[in-house]
Amino acid sequence: MLIASWNVNSVKARLQNLLTWLEEAKPDIVALQELKCVDEAFPRSEIEALGYNIETFGQKTYNGVALLSRYRLEDIIRGIPGFDDEHSRYIEAVVSTSSGALRVASLYLPNGNPVDSPKYPYKLAWMAAFEKHAEILMQNEEAFVLAGDYNAIPSPQDVHAPDAWEGDALYRPETREAFRRLVNLGLTEAVGTLTTTGPDTYTFWDYQGGAWPKNKGIRIDHHLLSPLAADKLVNVRIDKHTRDWEKPSDHVPVLIELDMA
């Protein structure tokens, strides 16, 4: 089973790229972020035509997350339970496979910049609420994957210039600590577990300043797996070639393969 996470930076602006990539990669489940459109405006029919079921949690202009799945999506949750959030940043569902249920979430964690604005406390509050929710999920001892744009750079090797990013909301010590707390609940961060992270595993390059050709990237899109899901993890992949396409997103798809046999 192939599961992908992709911040598309507007699903309408990225529709052609998204369709091309879906046909090429043939993922079973996709977590999308930054839809930048309301549910009614989501390009459902084009994506359904490729064989996907769709659940969206959209928002005008900003944010918005969705799940695409070849399996039926059930027990949909929109928003982190118990967390009052004005932004559409979290959607969760359960799929039933021949080898049992799998819970999947698509999340778009707040950016948090600038750090001296209310945006950074909001980011940390979001991370705390998400950690609390993940802790509850862990108690159920199920297979689950929390996929998305975490807007968190886990370690120095995940950023081209650690010193320059020291004060940034994506890399500040508090952000990294919160990300570690999350992982330390017993989750497995897929890419870091199966590969050596570094300049080859970035997932985002700014549109500005020639960041992509210079490989001035960061690794902020992650899959966190419960122990039962991590037991099935056999492969990870980052589809960097999509960054070379016309009208690219600033993020590229990050994929994991679970052996559900």
Add this chain to the structure above:
DNA sequence: ATGTCACAATGGTTGTGA
């Protein structure tokens, strides 16, 4: 070359967020 992009509300450009 400050090598960006998407969106919204304009009013034909500017602000916002990333």
